[in-house]
Amino acid sequence: MGKNFIGIDMGGTSIKLGITDETGRLLYKHEMPTRPEEGAEAGVERMAAGVRRLAESAGVFWKDVKGLGLGAPGFLDQAEGKIFRLTNIPWENVPIREWLQNLLGIPVVIDNDANVAALGEVWRGAGAGMTDMVLITLGTGVGGGVIAGGRLIRGVGGMAGEIGHIPVEPGGVPCGCGRQGCLETISSATGWVRLARAAVEAGRVTSLESSVEAGTITPRDIVNAAQEGDLVALEVIDSAADALARVMAILTVVNNPAAFVIGGGVSGAGETLFTPLREAYTRHALPDAARDVQIIPARLGNDAGMIGAAGLTAKGTMLG
Ligand SMILES: [Zn+2]
Incomplete structure (x- = not known):
């Protein structure tokens, strides 16, 4: 039975x-x-x-x-x-x-x-065996789930882990939550596309111009362009990675996780995202707290x- x-x-x-x-x-x-x-x-x-x-x-x-x-x-x-x-x-x-x-x-x-x-992810995936882990999902928005001391943290109103709405850019663009400059406005798929569009509108030369103008641009196009060495695409990913790394640096001194597990469609960018993300994290996070922190892709997918x-x-x- x-x-x-x-x-x-x-x-x-x-x-x-x-x-x-x-x-x-x-x-x-x-x-x-x-x-x-x-x-x-x-x-x-x-x-x-x-x-x-x-x-x-x-x-x-x-x-x-x-x-x-x-x-x-x-x-x-x-x-x-x-x-x-x-x-x-x-x-x-x-x-x-x-x-x-x-x-x-x-x-x-x-x-x-x-x-x-x-x-x-902490039961059967990339965080298996960990008692302290933060999952960050990069999709249309930015989601998060915090496991601390072997428990899922919900907080008094169930809003713990809503890291997409940590404000990172004073006076930034409006977010779906009604405020401005949240992490989600920069590091989500929507954020990547917005940054690329802004660069094209500012007259920057980039291979992304045609897909921006056709309105078909996706994070995949940005990753492909970055891999070809397109400077605008590389800057978009750097900006998105930098904002995310700042938030991860904050979380590191809040609950000192063993790993940040990164999932969601945008994480399919692989090393094109993970390399600048790890570099930015090393720049921003408190060295003694961050030294052994892993930044790894989610494993269970859908x-x-x-x-x-x-x-x-x-x-x-x-x-x-
Ligand atoms: Zn928000």
């Missing part, structure tokens, strides 16, 4: 469902469209049906399913099990924990997507959310 756990990773376009054993090994997964327009009630019912199908496909008896975790992008009340507001999904004030528990009859825990991914969500119920927040 085994113990199995369900992890759900909700995104704007798809919902990923996975089932793990008690060690976090992913046994089976599938994906369904989010269909934000169908409304929360229908969406949650479809999710519950998907969960039962998932257990069946994995050959797991329902009685062996001991819990379900769910990660979603946006603002959630972890303690109350409620979704306040999500990014790209118009669900508001949804008591999703209660709904799923009623539909499935198993304990449910929810948390935001970056916290859940941090749990996944599975981090599912595995970490399963970990929410399998392990709680204690992973030491």
Whole structure:
């Protein structure tokens, strides 16, 4: 008789469902469209049906399913099990924990997507075996999850780890949070593209000009141009790396992690990002605290959310 756990990773376009054993090994997964327009009630019912199908496909008896975790992008009340507001999904004030528990009859825990991914990486990924680690996800925004002393840190309002909204540039550009100059405005995919566009608009000569003018530019274009030696592309990456490294230097003296694990689409830039990031970190961080800190890529990719969500119920927040 085994113990199995369900992890759900909700995104704007798809919902990923996975089932793990008690060690976090992913046994089976599938994906369904989010269909934000169908409304929360229908969406949650479809999710519950998907969960039962998932257990069946994995050959797991329902009685062996001991819990379900769910990660979603946006603002959630972890303690109350409620979704306040999500990014790209118009669900508001949804008591999703209660709904799923009623539909499935198993304990449910929810948390935001970056916290859940941090749990996944520290359970089965790049941070395995660490008690102190910070996950930073570089995507459309910048997300973070902090593991300290073997625990996921949530804080009194669940906002711990929202490092994308650490202000780094006085008088900087507006951020989605309503303030200015947050890390997210510089070091996210959106930030990279904005910096490249600003350089083109300032008349700088760069191979990125055509993709900026066509409006098709992505971080991948910037990485490719940087690898060809394009100065503007190199400067964009340096600026993004420098801002991120300053924030990492701050976090280093707050909770002295063993590693910063960097995930999200932008981390696909590989050494083109990691080399300037490590150099900038060495410049900014307190040497005695930073000496042994690793800056490493996330390992679980798109599975981090599912595995970490399963970990929410399998392990709680204690992973030491
Ligand atoms: Zn912000």
